[in-house]
Amino acid sequence: MSAIVGAESIHEHAESHEHHHVSQNFWQKYIFSEDHKVIAKQYLITGIIWAVIGISMSVIFRIQLGMPDSNLSWLKPVLGQWISDSGKLDPNFYLALVTMHGTIMVFFVLTAGLSGTFSNFLIPLQIGARDMASGFMNMLSYWFFFLASIIMFGSIFLQTGPAAGGWVIYPPLSALPEAHPGSGMGMTLWLTSMAFFIVSQLLGGINYITTVINLRTRGMSFDRLPLTIWAFLITAVLGLISFPVLLSSVLLLIMDRHFGTSFYLSDIYINGEALPNVGGSPILFQHLFWFLGHPEVYIVLLPGLGITSEVIATNARKPIFGYRAMIASMLGIAFLAFIVWAHHMFVTGMNPFLGSVFMFLTLIIAVPSAVKGFNYITTLWRGNIVFTPGMLFSIGLVSLFVSGGLTGIILGNSALDIQLHDTYFVVAHFHLVMGAASAFGLFAGVYHWFPKMFGRMMNPTLGQLHFWLSFIGIYMVFIPMHYVGIAGFPRRYYQFTSYDFTHKFMDMNMFISIAAIFSFLAQFIFLWNFFYSIFKGKKAPKNPWRSNTLEWTTPVNVGHGNWEGEIPAVYRWSYDYSKPGAKEDFIPQNVPYSQTLESNLPHENELIATEKEIEAQNFNDQFKTAH
Amino acid sequence: MASNVTTPGAVEPKFWMGGIEPMKASYGKLMMWFFLISDTFTFSALLVAYGYQRFSFPAYSGEVADFVNSNLYWPIPEKVYAAVPFLHGVYLPLVFVGIMTFILIASSVTMVLAVEAGHRKDRATVEKYMLWTILGGFTFLGCQAWEWAHFIHGTDNGTLMTIMENGKMVEKTIFGANLTVNEYGPAAFADFFFFITGFHGTHVFSGVILNILIFFRVATGLYDKRGSYEMVEKVGLYWHFVDLVWVFVFTFFYLV
Numbered sequence: 085m086s087a088i089v090g091a092e093s094i095h096e097h098a099e100s101h102e103h104h105h106v107s108q109n110f111w112q113k114y115i116f117s118e119d120h121k122v123i124a125k126q127y128l129i130t131g132i133i134w135a136v137i138g139i140s141m142s143v144i145f146r147i148q149l150g151m152p153d154s155n156l157s158w159l160k161p162v163l164g165q166w167i168s169d170s171g172k173l174d175p176n177f178y179l180a181l182v183t184m185h186g187t188i189m190v191f192f193v194l195t196a197g198l199s200g201t202f203s204n205f206l207i208p209l210q211i212g213a214r215d216m217a218s219g220f221m222n223m224l225s226y227w228f229f230f231l232a233s234i235i236m237f238g239s240i241f242l243q244t245g246p247a248a249g250g251w252v253i254y255p256p257l258s259a260l261p262e263a264h265p266g267s268g269m270g271m272t273l274w275l276t277s278m279a280f281f282i283v284s285q286l287l288g289g290i291n292y293i294t295t296v297i298n299l300r301t302r303g304m305s306f307d308r309l310p311l312t313i314w315a316f317l318i319t320a321v322l323g324l325i326s327f328p329v330l331l332s333s334v335l336l337l338i339m340d341r342h343f344g345t346s347f348y349l350s351d352i353y354i355n356g357e358a359l360p361n362v363g364g365s366p367i368l369f370q371h372l373f374w375f376l377g378h379p380e381v382y383i384v385l386l387p388g389l390g391i392t393s394e395v396i397a398t399n400a401r402k403p404i405f406g407y408r409a410m411i412a413s414m415l416g417i418a419f420l421a422f423i424v425w426a427h428h429m430f431v432t433g434m435n436p437f438l439g440s441v442f443m444f445l446t447l448i449i450a451v452p453s454a455v456k457g458f459n460y461i462t463t464l465w466r467g468n469i470v471f472t473p474g475m476l477f478s479i480g481l482v483s484l485f486v487s488g489g490l491t492g493i494i495l496g497n498s499a500l501d502i503q504l505h506d507t508y509f510v511v512a513h514f515h516l517v518m519g520a521a522s523a524f525g526l527f528a529g530v531y532h533w534f535p536k537m538f539g540r541m542m543n544p545t546l547g548q549l550h551f552w553l554s555f556i557g558i559y560m561v562f563i564p565m566h567y568v569g570i571a572g573f574p575r576r577y578y579q580f581t582s583y584d585f586t587h588k589f590m591d592m593n594m595f596i597s598i599a600a601i602f603s604f605l606a607q608f609i610f611l612w613n614f615f616y617s618i619f620k621g622k623k624a625p626k627n628p629w630r631s632n633t634l635e636w637t638t639p640v641n642v643g644h645g646n647w648e649g650e651i652p653a654v655y656r657w658s659y660d661y662s663k664p665g666a667k668e669d670f671i672p673q674n675v676p677y678s679q680t681l682e683s684n685l686p687h688e689n690e691l692i693a694t695e696k697e698i699e700a701q702n703f704n705d706q707f708k709t710a711h
Numbered sequence: 712m713a714s715n716v717t718t719p720g721a722v723e724p725k726f727w728m729g730g731i732e733p734m735k736a737s738y739g740k741l742m743m744w745f746f747l748i749s750d751t752f753t754f755s756a757l758l759v760a761y762g763y764q765r766f767s768f769p770a771y772s773g774e775v776a777d778f779v780n781s782n783l784y785w786p787i788p789e790k791v792y793a794a795v796p797f798l799h800g801v802y803l804p805l806v807f808v809g810i811m812t813f814i815l816i817a818s819s820v821t822m823v824l825a826v827e828a829g830h831r832k833d834r835a836t837v838e839k840y841m842l843w844t845i846l847g848g849f850t851f852l853g854c855q856a857w858e859w860a861h862f863i864h865g866t867d868n869g870t871l872m873t874i875m876e877n878g879k880m881v882e883k884t885i886f887g888a889n890l891t892v893n894e895y896g897p898a899a900f901a902d903f904f905f906f907i908t909g910f911h912g913t914h915v916f917s918g919v920i921l922n923i924l925i926f927f928r929v930a931t932g933l934y935d936k937r938g939s940y941e942m943v944e945k946v947g948l949y950w951h952f953v954d955l956v957w958v959f960v961f962t963f964f965y966l967v
Contacts, residue, residue, distance in 0.1 A: 217738040221742075289749075291742070293745055297733060297741060325749065328752040328756065329752055329753070331756075332760070333760075336757075336760065336906065339902070339906060343890050344891040345906070346891075347899070347902060347903075358875055359875075359878075360876065360891055362897070362898060363767070363899045368764065372759075
């Protein structure tokens with residue numbers, strides 16, 4: 085009875101919906117779209133463009149560091165006045181490049197590009213919703229990000245160069261226009277851009293959280309959510325709580341820069357003349373900044389870990405090991421993320437006792453991180469592993485996460501950090517654990533969900549080639565970098581030619597630079613594969629990876645509204661792979677236990693009784709009511 | 712949202728399995744709650760910054776009766792905020808800000824009454840109490856404008872201070888306050904006062920604008936047509952939040 089009533093109303097709706105569809109023109113469909121899938125693709129493409137810019141910048145300063153005597157005149161067509169007549173990179177622009185590389189990669193690629201893409205794409209599809217709770221706010225979120233992008237991109241072309249005080253923009257360097265050419269207009273645009281970026285994050289994050297809480301389909305309880313959704317939910321909560329603190333600190337910095345306040349400034353002399361600012365504290369900025377800055381690391385990493393959980397379980401053809409432990413460890417990491425920020429500040433003259441408290445809390449993060457690491461490895465253990473490109477990148481992520489995480493334990497010790505602070509050891513550490521690991525998460529996600537996004541397959545051979553070259557390249561860059569750091573090379577230096585101790589490491593620096601160029605070039609395989617496959621790739625089947633989650637129950641080319649007709653109900657968790665007794669090695673979430681009697685466990689047979697309850701619930705269909 | 716569309720003969724759900732709004736909170740209301748959580752952290756950051764800066768200055772250590780303004784220590788708030796309009800020269804510590812606080816809290820009470828009337832779909836009463844709330848908001852903003860004007864204008868005698876000017880230390884009498892120097896205490900005192908009360912005032916102002924918008928939509932009968940006054944409840948949440956933030960601002964700037 086209930087099913088009939090439901091089918092009728094859905095049918096009615098499907099008709100009215102189709103009508104709705106036809107009336108969309110190109111601008112509504114692809115530019116100012118409120119469809120979460122289109123917005124996800126907008127985020128992805130914007131993120132890819134930013135990644136190309138950001139990584140190109142790193143290649144330029146790696147050439148400067150590895151081959152300091154080389155003639156860079158060939159870059160004059162691109163960099164213009166920043167290359168001197170003798171073919172040297174301008175030292176001020178070097179600092180700007182480092183700053184912009186950090187800003188772009190952390191915020192624009194790995195925050196917006198990664199969680200913007202996959203939270204938008206996967207949340208409605210995997211929880212069984214027609215779209216986000218508010219499509220309009222979702223669209224605004226992208227366009228605020230776009231505005232932030234335009235402003236940040238524009239700042240690169242300023243005569244005085246973009247912001248150059250490091251991505252952490254510590255005052256007084258960022259607060260005083262006299263401090264550096266980039267601290268004038270460049271920093272103003274940086275701050276403006278980030279203010280818009282924070283608005284975008286807020287709009288997106290609120291939407292992700294409410295969608296997960298309120299729009300799940302029938303039967304999709306929290307303990308049946310795929311781990312991707314858990315990761316996106318926790319990421320959104322982290323962003324929701326930490327980005328406003330950055331907003332506050334940025335607003336105070338703007339006051340210091342333009343309105344003569346003394347929040348961060350005190351006792352500063354410029355050309356022998358004292359500034360009137362008294363009583364401010366630059367350390368205050370660092371506290372506020374790192375209250376965002378540390379959770380930001382997990383905002384970047386957690387979506388990658390969520391994607392990995394899903395991809396590894398699917399391609400190892402095994403249930404994820406420790407589903408609840410995975411959730412608990414993510415919650416633990418998220419909680420700890422907010423109480424460890426001062427480990428970035430061990431050398432600010434902080435009370436050593438306070439330092440030891442933050443050290444203790446920091447080291448605790450190793451526990452949930454290790455739980456995740458072991459769970460991934462245990463999931464792989466004796467699995468029937470299918471080495472798709474997505475799977476390779478997921479395994480690569482686990483490798484990078486472990487090897488980068490180990491040096492995190494070293495750096496978490498204040499006694500060691502005081503030695504290693506601001507050296508290339510730190511650079512190597514965070515590039516492995518949050519940079520490369522999250523980028524691998526992004527790649528894993530793109531390779532895995534490309535068929536759902538574009539209805540076509542990416543070339544797996546090129547994907548595997550891309551993986552191996554990237555994987556080898558990244559380790560060739562960052563393992564030697566640890567040694568350079570231990571040897572005492574400070575980060576953000578223009579060149580190391582004037583110190584005696586650096587001479588014997590010049591060849592190692594050159595090796596790192598060559599490896600960086602190698603890894604950079606390997607990414608063009610991905611770019612070609614990605615853009616070629618959008619138009620010319622092999623047509624994708626409905627469920628190419630034989631996966632359990634709900635997005636694979638949608639049509640190959642998903643329309644606005646995701647499911648034609650009724651949204652499927654959910655009866656089981658998403659990890660029933662290789663279940664003993666089952667006909668196939670996967671049982672999708674929308675298959676009721678009453679249809680799989682041969683593989684049910686005793687407690688699952690009891691759940692058959694709840695199927696009626698699940699079906700008796702409302703359809704929770706956004707599109708059924710006026711919107 | 713298609714809430715409560717249960718099919719006939721349905722089994723009463725024993726536990727929540729998705730698809731139903733948890734705690735009967737619509738997604739719009741949840742969004743407001745999460746925005747408020749986020750905004751809490753914006754204000755917390757500002758207030759923590761204020762506390763950090765304040766305790767990096769020495770506190771006044773002598774007798775309260777002997778207190779004089781100086782930029783060498785943090786002022787005692789009740790010595791600073793002691794003026795009331797039309798009572799020039801009378802020492803009335805914290806009286807005016809007390810009145811302001813009372814007005815804002817009273818406007819929260821009228822907002823509660825508007826929300827309650829909305830539940831009963833009593834349009835006339837919602838209109839009445841929304842208007843009172845809007846009036847309370849504007850009155851608070853007016854009071855704040857006066858408070859700022861007085862703070863900027865300063866006392867009759869000012870304070871003789873040693874300050875940095877054009878790179879040299881000079882001794883001069885300071886009247887009132889701006890963002891670089893003020894007669895009450897260290898520069899940070901006025902900086903934080905202006906920034907945090909200003910930031911809060913901006914929130915109150917946007918709250919009043921939202922209230923006017925909602926009042927207009929109530930008056931034109933939009934929510935009667937829609938059959939739900941939930942929007943009144945949502946702006947009510949925002950209004951109470953702004954009120955609650957003021958309680959903290961009041962405590963940290965005026966009381967302690």
